[in-house]
Amino acid sequence: MKACVITIGNEILKGKTVNTNAAEIGRMLYFAGYDVHRGISVPDIKEEIGNAFRSLVGLCDVIVSSGGLGPTFDDITVSSFADEFKIPIVVDAEIYKTIKARIEKRGVEMTKEREKMALVPKGSTVIRNVEGTAPGIEYHLQSTKIFILPGVPSEMRSMLKHIENRIKLSNSFYFEDSVLVTGIYEASLAPYITELMEEYNGKIYIKSHPMLKGGEESEIEVEVSAKSEKLESSKALVTEVLRKISKIETQLKSR
Amino acid sequence: MKACVITIGNEILKGKTVNTNAAEIGRMLYFAGYDVHRGISVPDIKEEIGNAFRSLVGLCDVIVSSGGLGPTFDDITVSSFADEFKIPIVVDAEIYKTIKARIEKRGVEMTKEREKMALVPKGSTVIRNVEGTAPGIEYHLQSTKIFILPGVPSEMRSMLKHIENRIKLSNSFYFEDSVLVTGIYEASLAPYITELMEEYNGKIYIKSHPMLKGGEESEIEVEVSAKSEKLESSKALVTEVLRKISKIETQLKSR
Structure with a gap:
């Protein structure tokens, strides 16, 4: 709607x-x-x-x-x-x-x-x-x-x-939450976000917001949102994806 | 433009x-x-x-x-x-x-x-x-x-x-300024503003913004703007109209 x-x-x-x-x-x-x-x-x-x-x-x-x-x-x-x-x-x-x-x-x-x-x-x-x-x-x-x-x-x-x-729609619940990713450029994270978006095929949406300090990216707020028929399902999806993003952050940093 | x-x-x-x-x-x-x-x-x-x-x-x-x-x-x-x-x-x-x-x-x-x-x-x-x-x-x-x-x-x-x-247009200059009117309701001031707008016939624009305190109008910011081919002319118009508004305020209060 x-x-x-x-x-x-x-x-x-x-x-x-x-x-x-x-x-x-x-x-x-x-x-x-x-x-x-x-x-x-x-x-x-x-x-x-x-x-x-x-x-x-x-x-x-x-x-x-x-x-x-x-x-x-x-x-x-x-x-x-x-x-x-x-x-x-x-x-x-x-x-x-x-x-x-x-x-x-x-x-x-x-x-x-x-x-x-x-x-x-x-x-x-x-x-x-x-x-x-x-x-x-x-x-x-x-x-x-x-x-x-x-x-x-x-x-x-x-x-x-x-x-x-x-x-208020009784069968449509948005939920969103975010995680702060530090020490990685938005453009370096971008391909992984695209991949995750494809994996979940429209069920979630990921948006990254670079935070700037003195014109340089200091950290990125990565926001995940999901809409489904039940608030609990939206929450579960968002939590699952946020966990995957934190894992990607760890992997990229350990390179 | x-x-x-x-x-x-x-x-x-x-x-x-x-x-x-x-x-x-x-x-x-x-x-x-x-x-x-x-x-x-x-x-x-x-x-x-x-x-x-x-x-x-x-x-x-x-x-x-x-x-x-x-x-x-x-x-x-x-x-x-x-x-x-x-x-x-x-x-x-x-x-x-x-x-x-x-x-x-x-x-x-x-x-x-x-x-x-x-x-x-x-x-x-x-x-x-x-x-x-x-x-x-x-x-x-x-x-x-x-x-x-x-x-x-x-x-x-x-x-x-x-x-x-x-x-930047070289023949179009906006100027705006405002005055605070106290002790008068916006709806009481409104007919005088309409009159002024008619008097100046499109050369100025007056907008009142009521300031609220505890849900009651405490004062009104009355903003006057004018556009003309010279910044000085826009300024002069705005100053003239602001002076008239202050006069109206005094008149309304002395009733």
Whole structure:
């Protein structure tokens, strides 16, 4: 099953904000059993946001977006998504009531910017925002489950567990672990990793990450991951392969 | 002029690695005068890498990618890009010599994994890697300048200045600055920002970033950016608008 991530906001594209949201969402999707297939970042431009959703709906089983749900003029994710797929926008009465209660408590006015946060595509399921105002949105389109989340990290994060519970695959478990290999160049280790990958024929994935010190490889983090129908089987596979890698390290060093 | 960023690597999609490369590349492109238009992250899968380039060539004036240039089996950016556009792959004699000298100094063997790092699409200009082995690549396709960089941050970073010098626009200067607004909700400030944006009719961009403390807005960073043909004009515009925002803050507070 495939999952994709859309992050929305000029600040991400121009590098003012490092995209930690994409990483946190990707992590959740991965451990929920999905292949994270594509990440797209787009600026706060209606057509770009619409295009990003359009290019992934039908292709991915799950799409999670973050950003563009706040009160300012360029928070346009809901309308961009809804207009792209010609879904009417409606006021969610429950959210409207919550916003109203909140602003009355604070003694501020109801403005159209605040009202906007109660607007959702018709047919949405609302995800409560315990950290802020704008709710998250769940919407099903064709075969794709779409989750539209706020961009404020604490608000986004507070909804991830809820989404994980909604989409977690019961027959797909990733497990990963790693080992540090020292005193061997990545390029020297590479052919052995290729061999192991072939031996396990798609059941495992090995990725080496060279750690650098003063521009020289000081050690390599070799990460092994496996996906299977049971967490225990994934774990067993990873452990077995990590042991083989340590053996290869010993052999290469004793040459 | 539009610029796009492609980041390649499973570790980014599954959130093991936070995508700082995309932010650093985006920052460079922005201050070189470009609108950063789209960011795409793809896993180490040939078709996905090819698709990402395909979807942006012709659409963007500049594409910068990072990742997938190392020695391991899944470092496949060069071949994925070249095969997608049917460009032959050739050995770069200069790079081959550098790699050979390097491994002889280290007393390790020339393997096909090391040789791979000297392969480039025919017609490329090579960008020297002063921090590691795999070179960067500059390739022009249709109207698009493509820069293919390594994913190791220090290596990627060492090439950014070179690229900036190659692509910097001489008639497009972004400038940005921000002011902290306290004691006003983002949604209360929002209509004034919309008004200012309308007054300046596309010449400036204002973005508010609420800072949260215990789930409540404590202050708002209001960022103003402007792009014009002269850096001085962009600066002057931003300063003028920031002054107006401070005035609005004072007015709202005195109510």
